[in-house]
Amino acid sequence: MKTISLNLRIWRQKGPGATGEFRNYETGPLSTDMSFLEMLDVLNEHLTLEGEEPVAFDHDCREGICGMCGAVVNGRPHGPQSRTTLCQLHLRQFHNGDTIVIEPFRAEAFKPLRDLMVDRSAFDGIIQNGGYVSVNTGGAPDANALPIPQRAAEQALDASECIGCGACVAACPNASAMLFVGAKVSHLALLPQGQPERNRRVINMVRKMDELGFGNCRNERECERVCPKGVTIRNIARLNREFLRAAFLSEEE
Amino acid sequence: MTHRYDAVIVGTGLAGLRAAMEMPPGARVALLSKVYPTRSHSGAAQGGIAAALGNEEPDMPEWHTYDTVKGGDYLTDQDAAEVLAADGPRAIFELEHLGVPFNRRPDGRIAQRAFGGHTRDFGAAPVKRACHAADRTGRVVLDTLYMESVRRGFRVFPEFSLVDILLREGRVAGLVAMEFATGELHVFETRLLLLATGGFGRVYRTTSNCFANTGDGVYLAYRAGVPLQDMEFVQFHPTGIHGLGVLISEAARGEGGFLRNGDGQRFMDRYAPTIRDLAARDVVSRAILTEIREGRGIQGGDCVHLDLRHLGSERISEKLSEIASFIRIYLGLDPSNDLIPVSPTCHYMMGGIPTNLDGQVRAADGSIVPGFYAVGECACISVHGANRLGCNSLLDLVVFGRRAGQKMVKDLSLLDRTELSSKSESRIHGRMKRLVESRGEVRVPDLRSRMQSVMNRYGLAFRSEPGLRQGLAEIRELAEQCAFVKVENRQRGYNAELMEALELESLLGLSELILVSALQRTESRGAHYREDHPLRNDKDWLKHTLVRARTEGPEVIHRPVVITRFEPKERVY
Numbered sequence: 001m002k003t004i005s006l007n008l009r010i011w012r013q014k015g016p017g018a019t020g021e022f023r024n025y026e027t028g029p030l031s032t033d034m035s036f037l038e039m040l041d042v043l044n045e046h047l048t049l050e051g052e053e054p055v056a057f058d059h060d061c062r063e064g065i066c067g068m069c070g071a072v073v074n075g076r077p078h079g080p081q082s083r084t085t086l087c088q089l090h091l092r093q094f095h096n097g098d099t100i101v102i103e104p105f106r107a108e109a110f111k112p113l114r115d116l117m118v119d120r121s122a123f124d125g126i127i128q129n130g131g132y133v134s135v136n137t138g139g140a141p142d143a144n145a146l147p148i149p150q151r152a153a154e155q156a157l158d159a160s161e162c163i164g165c166g167a168c169v170a171a172c173p174n175a176s177a178m179l180f181v182g183a184k185v186s187h188l189a190l191l192p193q194g195q196p197e198r199n200r201r202v203i204n205m206v207r208k209m210d211e212l213g214f215g216n217c218r219n220e221r222e223c224e225r226v227c228p229k230g231v232t233i234r235n236i237a238r239l240n241r242e243f244l245r246a247a248f249l250s251e252e253e
Numbered sequence: 254m255t256h257r258y259d260a261v262i263v264g265t266g267l268a269g270l271r272a273a274m275e276m277p278p279g280a281r282v283a284l285l286s287k288v289y290p291t292r293s294h295s296g297a298a299q300g301g302i303a304a305a306l307g308n309e310e311p312d313m314p315e316w317h318t319y320d321t322v323k324g325g326d327y328l329t330d331q332d333a334a335e336v337l338a339a340d341g342p343r344a345i346f347e348l349e350h351l352g353v354p355f356n357r358r359p360d361g362r363i364a365q366r367a368f369g370g371h372t373r374d375f376g377a378a379p380v381k382r383a384c385h386a387a388d389r390t391g392r393v394v395l396d397t398l399y400m401e402s403v404r405r406g407f408r409v410f411p412e413f414s415l416v417d418i419l420l421r422e423g424r425v426a427g428l429v430a431m432e433f434a435t436g437e438l439h440v441f442e443t444r445l446l447l448l449a450t451g452g453f454g455r456v457y458r459t460t461s462n463c464f465a466n467t468g469d470g471v472y473l474a475y476r477a478g479v480p481l482q483d484m485e486f487v488q489f490h491p492t493g494i495h496g497l498g499v500l501i502s503e504a505a506r507g508e509g510g511f512l513r514n515g516d517g518q519r520f521m522d523r524y525a526p527t528i529r530d531l532a533a534r535d536v537v538s539r540a541i542l543t544e545i546r547e548g549r550g551i552q553g554g555d556c557v558h559l560d561l562r563h564l565g566s567e568r569i570s571e572k573l574s575e576i577a578s579f580i581r582i583y584l585g586l587d588p589s590n591d592l593i594p595v596s597p598t599c600h601y602m603m604g605g606i607p608t609n610l611d612g613q614v615r616a617a618d619g620s621i622v623p624g625f626y627a628v629g630e631c632a633c634i635s636v637h638g639a640n641r642l643g644c645n646s647l648l649d650l651v652v653f654g655r656r657a658g659q660k661m662v663k664d665l666s667l668l669d670r671t672e673l674s675s676k677s678e679s680r681i682h683g684r685m686k687r688l689v690e691s692r693g694e695v696r697v698p699d700l701r702s703r704m705q706s707v708m709n710r711y712g713l714a715f716r717s718e719p720g721l722r723q724g725l726a727e728i729r730e731l732a733e734q735c736a737f738v739k740v741e742n743r744q745r746g747y748n749a750e751l752m753e754a755l756e757l758e759s760l761l762g763l764s765e766l767i768l769v770s771a772l773q774r775t776e777s778r779g780a781h782y783r784e785d786h787p788l789r790n791d792k793d794w795l796k797h798t799l800v801r802a803r804t805e806g807p808e809v810i811h812r813p814v815v816i817t818r819f820e821p822k823e824r825v826y
Contacts, residue, residue, distance in 0.1 A: 033585070045698070048741045048750060056747040061463040063499055064582075065392055066292040081582075088582045113434065114747055120289075121411075124403055132400035133352040146349060147361025156354035157386055160393045164291055193352045 003029035067163030077167035105170035130201035159186035168223035174215030182235035199246035266295035267650035268629030269449030270398035275658030298391025301383030303644035304341030325638020326779035425624030436745035457599035458705035472759035480801035485770035486603035491537035493598025495556035558592035612657025639779025693737025
């Protein structure tokens with residue numbers, strides 16, 4: 001079994017208003033088969049025994065599907081491995097003696113909670129403004145309704161890959177949420193179910209996104225580079241088209 | 254802090270969210286979730302959701318009912334299986350209307366694929382019944398239902414852990430929850446309580462379940478006086494990545510992969526000569542465990558190898574790309590060159606809180622506990638019997654989640670409020686204080702690890718009386734040590750150690766109940782296999798197990814199985 005020792009530089013912050021700082025921790029020898037979050041577990045066990053407060057971080061499934069985990073590792077959300085979440089990162093990606101800088105997702109709209117945890121509920125605020133289909137769900141379905149072309153279904157499926165982790169926002173120099181919003185808008189705009197509310201949805205979601213302090217897309221493409229699910233900026237292009245289209249057509253504006 | 258609601262739903266996976274959709278505007282409804290709602294474990298479901306749409310080939314709900322009953326080894330309550338199958342197509346269309354992007358056929362209708370145990374003509378041949386959204390079916394349905402709940406503006410309390418259920422005079426009065434961010438205790442006074450808290454795979458060392466699946470809801474219901482049903486039936490998936498439990502889907506063996514033991518031998522030849530590596534989940538799991546027990550694991554250890562090398566890198570990247578990426582990510586191995594270490598992983602709990610078809614919780618005497626509902630993996634309707642079929646769990650969540658929600662709406666107008674005593678949180682407060690002020694030396698990770706070893710050793714897919722007795726004795730000893738658990742972390746908020754200490758009590762309690770239930774069932778049925786009683790015995794055991802709390806310990810009673818139209822037959826595939 002190969003082992004490595006690492007120098008960790010971790011952002012520590014007691015609470016939302018508190019001043020944070022980087023603190024250094026040296027790990028003992030760790031197996032390279034260990035996952036990144038297991039390394040934090042081990043660190044926390046030591047800190048707790050020494051009477052220091054453990055590092056708070058989000059995680060749940062540790063299989064890359066729940067969207068809970070996430071931190072910026074050496075400047076990159078979810079770390080150096082592409083198309084994976086932080087929980088899928090393993091120490092075999094690092095070398096003995098490496099210094100690893102670990103900090104939370106930073107964005108105006110993601111308020112820091114503690115250490116590596118941030119409040120990503122701003123995403124919900126956007127969803128609340130149209131990311132759903134308001135149909136009467138109580139009624140009987142009309143037969144094998146809504147045939148959908150395979151291609152549209154596939155594009156909608158690709159858009160629905162988004163797990164709402166927020167890495168796109170953290171990676172963007174403008175802290176833009178347009179990859180997230182683009183994915184949500186695309187998913188419904190491509191399906192017949194989404195048509196009745198299509199114009200209203202995109203206008204309201206974009207308005208909310210701006211209001212919450214997310215920035216604009218500047219085609220840096222950092223978001224798609226770090227997206228663990230490979231959601232592409234084609235969804236941002238579609239968001240822009242949908243927005244323009246709706247702005248022309250919308251009667252409410 | 255005390256909150257007052259008409260209804261509280263604990264758990265925001267598919268079951269809880271689907272039930273919530275029934276709540277009328279104006280009703281005071283709160284949703285509690287241990288994790289952030291869209292991180293609920295329903296999201297991990299990959300394969301699909303079964304319904305007899307007949308889009309690909311002829312199919313009928315009657316056939317789906319039969320498959321569900323047979324899959325459950327005839328322990329399934331057949332009235333529940335009928336409801337599940339009959340309501341399936343409606344449930345799929347409803348999800349479609351809400352915006353779930355199902356895969357499509359060339360003609361635009363929803364595509365369906367084959368899945369283990371789903372057949373046409375009452376077992377004649379496999380049928381394509383699984384609707385799916387790539388391999389992320391659970392995730393997209395969860396996102397869709399969550400969007401829906403956000404639209405309706407339900408009050409959601411995220412990262413609130415259920416720590417006590419309050420019943421008064423045999424009916425629901427409220428609950429206590431701990432807010433993770435602050436460590437504060439919140440009392441919720443409510444007329445109606447729905448538990449949709451999921452399974453408890455975390456009692457085993459290897460599980461495909463996420464970290465939050467510790468069964469708090471199930472165990473607290475038991476502590477509050479509700480019996481638990483069919484706890485001995487635990488589904489193990491044969492091929493979890495060794496040590497991690499992350500699933501390698503059956504597709505790997507479907508494409509031609511096979512298992513090898515430590516001697517490099519294809520051992521499934523000896524266990525299932527005709528279909529070999531594609532035998533039923535319980536059969537393959539037992540074969541792997543036999544090899545391991547007889548010293549033929551890899552280097553004498555506790556795993557075997559899955560061999561995909563002969564498929565070649567091209568076929569692997571074309572047909573098994575997800576699986577290959579999992580293997581690369583978690584093991585750093587290349588399946589076209591390397592053997593993959595696998596072992597059975599705990600996947601699903603068939604047992605749980607007994608309910609009727611409307612999600613109403615049933616007491617030991619079969620009567621309804623007013624105001625108390627359960628649905629999803631934490632409940633036992635029992636629609637999955639002794640063994641759940643793939644793709645039936647997501648359907649269970651949306652079909653019975655809706656029914657429970659509808660029943661709750663009716664009951665809202667019937668039940669009045671029960672006054673809570675002012676000391677509602679004192680019991681849990683005492684527990685927390687004991688943990689932090691303990692002078693003991695026992696640490697949570699140690700105790701939990703020992704519990705998981707015991708359960709893996711004696712409570713796995715392979716059971717016998719001496720083993721179960723030994724396991725039970727060891728679990729009870731560990732439970733006693735639970736009193737000496739020391740929580741070193743003194744933080745009020747974000748105290749993961751304190752939370753894990755509270756969860757450990759549930760896990761140990763549920764471990765005991767699994768073993769007690771397994772010990773008394775002296776037959777083999779579905780996922781429950783007794784080496785000392787290897788055959789199914791309908792004469793004595795065609796009945797549900799109920800285990801209830803007594804001062805002297807858990808007591809087992811039984812309840813008959815509901816049989817409507819399918820007389821028990823031998824289960825042969």
